[in-house]
Amino acid sequence: MKYMLLMQFSAAGTDFPSIDTWTPEEIAAHIGFMREVDGKLTAAGELVQAEGLGGPQQARIVRAGEGGAPVVTEGPFAETKEFLAGWWIVDCDTPQRATEIAAYISTAPGPGGRPLRMPIEVHPVMSAPPQEL
């Protein structure tokens, strides 16, 4: 079964200062941890895909306008302080394991080396074979 783990930052769910105010050691530890996560999931044969997204300044919202032409606006990300930072897709045997991985990612270190405990959304990916009806 595949699960998508979303690392979504929102004003409500995060109570730590933004990464550009951390010390070099704190940043290095955080980056090292994230790298290690991908390595561990690969070694466990569970990693399907992991991507980090560009910051909110780079994101755009697109709607179809008159005649289907794209109407592009800069996202409301800046105001709502909510944006998707990245995701993992993991393929694991049980939903418990997906929960375990999400909890581990949530321990990524932040200021002072303390776990950030950031929220990780766990979504099952709709890929299971259909049940006999």
Add this chain to the structure above:
Amino acid sequence: MLARRFGDFADAEDATQEALLAAATQWPVEGVPENPRGWLIQVGHRRMIELVRSEVARRRREDLAGRREPDARWIAPAADEPAADSDDTLVLLFLCCHPTLSTSSAIALTLRAVGGLTTAEIARAFLVPEATMAQRISRAKQRIRDSGVPFRMPEEAERQARLAAVLHVLYLVFTEGHTASVGPALRRVDLSEEAVRLTRAIHALLPDDSEVAGLLALMLLTDARAAARTGPAGELISLAEQDRGRWDADAIAEGTALVTRAITRGPVGPYQLQAAIAALHDEAPTATDTDWPQILALYEVLERLSGSPVVALNRAVATAMVHGPAAGLDALAALDVDARLAGQHRLDAARAHLYEMAGERERAVAHYRAAAGRTSSRPEQHYLLMRAARLAGTDDAGH
């Protein structure tokens, strides 16, 4: 099964499709044969033999045509290969990098058809699903077929432009491999190697072309620093802070010799100039020994030649190294109005470096952070954040 017997998947696919087509038209009329699977394989098999025969005939025709039009410049003084094969490699490269193709298609097709990488390998290198890459390659082939470009050496008049397109594709393959340094890095290193290998092959075929030599030199001189370019955790290390003992001395020697010979012979082009700049960096025993006046002079020539704002930006940094950060910042100010750099992280990153040089920490930190928010390269983003954090820590400018 046909692919296994004949070792050519695309042709086997074609043959299988034709066999199925034959079945679809014949079975309703003549009835389904007793052993349908066997029937299909046999028809496919016959078709495959026809394909192979026509392929052999095509090659023979091309070899003949090739021999009728000898052109000393385009036939390598091949020591170990018959000239016709070498010619084929070049013609194939020209075809794969044809201007009607998008860059990503040209890259994929070149790696598949000339590099001989499998579709799965190319897909892995670019981190896209294999089916997507297979489709990209087959659409590229179709596009070339539709455009009616003949499989032969381009006319003399357009050869230089077509060669430039080939070199550009190889350069992009190289940088794709060279700049990726997170997670998938190990898989992507192959791309740099493949680009070097192909460029070497072209250089062997066109030893007198100074830009081919320049590109090969540029790749070697850049690749020579690869081991020192990242730290133990995969973090980027700036040129000035790299451990030069880890640079590849053989690659530097080869690259330097290549570019020196090429520039002396000319005509001088952008790849040779970039290689010459890389050679000056590589030859300096320490960062402070770097011959910046010479690098600045080369950037000035390169800027006139290419008109690229990125080159102008590098020239501004070299200006700062020679004449001080204020002069460099003045040069950067002229680039603020360049629409081609608007919204990019490069201007902010360069400005941050120069403010750091000037000791203006607060401004440097602000520009490093702005650049970190705009880059689309993760390792570069980490690098910029780290520089900002380091500076902010040395006084409390950032807080």
